Amino acid sequence: MQSTVNPKSSSRVLIGVGGGIAAYKVCEVVSRLFKSGVEVRVILTRSAQEFITPLTLATLSRHPAYTDDSFWQPIHSRPLHIELGEWADLIVIAPLTANTLGKLAYGMADNLLTNTVLASTCPVLLAPAMNTDMWEQVAVQRNWQLLLTDRRYHGMSTASGLLACDRIGAGRMAEPPTIVNHIQSLLHTHGNRDLAGKTVLISAGGTREFFDPVRFIGNPSTGKMGLALAQAAMHRGAKVILVHGPASWEVPLGVEPIPVVSADQMQQAMLDALPKADVIVMSAAVADVKPRDYSSEKLPKRSLPENLPLAPVTDIVAELGKRKQPHQLLIGFAAQTGDIITPAKEKLQRKKLDIIVANPIDQPDSGFGSDQNQAVFLDKQGQQIEIPPCSKLAMAHYLFDLTVPILEGIKII
Template sequence: MGVGGGIAAYKICDVISTQVKAGWQVSAILSETASQFITPLTLSTLCRRSVLTDADFWHPQAPRPLHIELAETATLMLIAPLTANTLAKLVLGLADNLLTSTVLASQMPILVAPAMNTTMWEQPTVQAHWQQLQQQPRYHSLPPAYGHLACDTVGVGRMAQTQEIIAYLDSLAYTHGKRDLAGKHLLITAGGTREYWDAVRFIGNPATGKMGIALARAALHRGAKVTLIHGAIAEPIPAQVRAIEAMSGEAMFKAVLEVWPEADWLVMAAAVGDVRPAQQWSGKLPKSALPTALPLSPVPDILQAAAQMRRPHQRLIGFAAQTGDVVAPAQEKLKRKGLDLIVANAVDQADCGFGTTENAAVVLDCQGRSRHLAKVPKLILAHQIFDIVQEWLP
């Protein structure tokens, strides 16, 4: 981990702490200016090992050059906050300190997360360097976000959120930096739909959108263009994802069919309700006026409509949340809706399904193949699903 000289350096403490607790071995390189914002003692305590500085780089008693040792033993690198100065050095291939020398001596994937004043970020030279860095395959990026900066400016320049940095690191550890979805447009749905029958009451389900957003993150990290159409969710959406809110089944139906013609894959992870109230009331009904029976009508079938519109290169991936036997109902849904592949998961098992951080699944395709995926974090499960899609549906 390379820490640049900026006020956002303090945010790196959460990243290091989280990854160390997850079993990662983290070595931190503190640039000369970064030590003005955060101390080596703080980072070494979190890393459980000594923090490296330029003073270590030039130490004459090292058995091997330090930058070579680091470059050969690390799996991947994070540089955050990435300053305008270090950005320029990376683009030009300069190596005048331990951090940039380690970069040049390695071939590992590198995730960069810039942070700086808005005016600095918008300078033509900085933007040109940023675009040049994107063209080098080993660099993966989390661009700065809009917000209130430490200098009291309001604009683009905030470093990406810790959750997004950690998720991207987890993806890189799984994929080793491959971008095998580059050039593809994935349309993904997430969250639960709500069918209101008055201003405050609705028919819904416990879906939180965690699986759909994990799929969006995984696709984004593998190079895809991602459109996420979502209902009710409890997770932040990555800034690089095009997000469209669709809270009802009808709204999601319209949004999906509008975007589907321009997409390559449709991954239908949303928990769309099957029925909606046949009548809706404006305002909130008083308790005394609540109906004793609520007539229902069917919600439009999104996957069936998408299957009828599909072109030869397009792929349809569905999800089936089930209790009890998950395989038989999923196989029936796969055939009935004309899907290429379906992901079945049990929502009646402990720590799986709605609202959990982990999930397990059975993946089935129209050729009769199946694969059981053991319980893992939902981001890793998303990557495993994409691996199977590309293996079974070339």
Template sequence: MGRILVGIGGGISAYKVCELVSRWVQAGHQVRVVLTPMAERFITPLTVSTLSRHPAYTDGDFWQATGRPLHIELGEWAEVILVAPLTADLLAKIAHGQADDLLTNTLLASTAPVLVAPAMNATMWQQLSVQSNYKMLLQWPRFHSVGTRSGLLACDAVGPGRMAEPEEIYPWVESLLITGGQRDLCQYKILVTAGGTREYLDPVRFLGNPATGAMGLALAQAANHRGAQVTLIHAPVSQRIPPLEAVVPVTSGQAMYNAVMAAFPAQDWCLMAAAVGDVQPGTYHPHKLRKRDLPDCLPLAPVPDILQALSNIKQPHQLLVGFAAQTGEIEPPAWEKLIAKKLDAIVANPVDQAQAGFGSSTNWGIWLDRQGQRLEFSLVPKLTLAHQILTATRSFYSSASSGTSAAGG
């Protein structure tokens, strides 16, 4: 488990940070909280100390002599620092290296990666001075940003400046704990597919599968957190879609085929994590069929084979990774699929075991590639597994590029 330092700025959205602190503690992380003087006007030290199971730090603690300087201790202790909400004043101080309180001194005394979550009035956010400070901050390798969101603000204005929601910030910090803040995929364009396709018989009935899209979304998030330009093509999913370079929603296998084939030529890697159906009803009925009109035998037609089509047009610099959701013995059919589809690699995972597969928050699997390498991933949260898959993909890509072509064949 990790050590997370949370710096809370003086904004109305400070209340959202309380949920994050609680979740991290429940997940087993160690959490320390620093409140700026303005933050204390919005939430109390008692609130965050109760949630973090540790006394909260304020400027009153900073100016007391108690052995080693507190900002040095906290800066060295932290593995990841979250600053939320990042107000205009706090942004200006950090961007220009000012240190006049406990939080800003701690940031300067640390080498840990920092995630900022800006939040302010839309007019304030759009000021040239604020945007200049923000761009300056993001030029430094330590600093990462979850960005702002548009919507109704506390001042009743509508526009950019809302702080990102806790469910968006939480995985960002988890990624930074895993990677140490590395942007090791910043040179890659990565296409990820997610979700389970639906093949409609009529407007209300379809052939489908139980895929929720969680694994594909985790891959897209993890790649984005590591600096990649991510294109996500997704069938219906049960989770929030993360903000990415490009997001293309589809429903059917044919629609996913069309979208993937259009996007693939511009990509370096393609991770096909979507659960695409193999067949579709032979006839689509534009109006709901009455129960008595449902056919006793349903004629089926094949859905386009996306992996096979991609392997036929893949260029030497491109990498194609498939996924195989299996029951029973998962490895033999994955090897068969790897060879038959001419893939660079495949990730096989079970869907008939507890805490793995469709709808679970955790997963495990086996990586197999055309160089004969086999890696087994143990049961972990899907975001963690996503990072492990990306690391294996990067390693394979580097190895293949330095030897034979990464395209295979």
């Protein structure tokens, strides 16, 4: 059976800005969302206006920004907080201050932002930002944990770094690209944590097979697809273990990283983590061969062999297929040119995969290094789903959309 995924229609995001220096970062969040086709509305608290103006955010969102003055003006046909609460598909509060956190934790509402949150039913994404000592206060952490017991609320981890108070420590707000990725995830899932309680093991990036300290056989994989898979799984509530080759990106907070270099190292890491996993996604571009010999010193150019002797690399996916248990799902990737379906079907069967993702790497904006991707998903029941060009994060979610029902159908005896 063959089908095609239809991209979701435009979404509506309401951003609440708290009073903190990190408010300046919200400008980039709003700009990125608007450019991606998301409708954006913004509420500023009174203290937020000490750091950033309503005019700035109105210009970036192409819509007037709301303040507490808007709340109390009788110019709306219905109460403004009711209209905004019903309008939003998602509410984002960034930066979330200790003051607003305390109000939300105890259901208090004394301004437009907090009234709108209580008058809504959509998911709420929280991006806290404050001084390290403030963030680590027992009362603040108690409020944070209390608020997160409500499944509407999705909390982002604070980063550590140099704060505006010159303190180095926790409390730094997540960066705009990270916030936007989480927003995109929640718009796709509607806040559903359908991988909660599951462990997802992912491999990402290319491997490097060295024949001396500075030269290696490799491939152009950047690991962006594996990174997107890790983000999507984490946003859906999973515990994520990411085994990755050399990469230029940082592993997201909340993901367990296992850095490796060679195919042998990746195989060992994947096999060690396999017993913990419910879902295994092998998205890494692993070498097929490696140099037969290794020199511990750099070889002079004149000493390089005209024909480099090669040895095969162990097939990690096939080995995982042999060892996986009935309650585990194994997903592989097949980067192909030309006919992508025939070799993918063969690989699906031969390597005992549950699902395979066939990527046409000879198409524009797909494959290695691109922020976009397109693919055909095939499963062992014969289902075939075409994914048109989309972001790699969206593709990761489409893959988990297919995976979750299969997981739910597995009965552990």
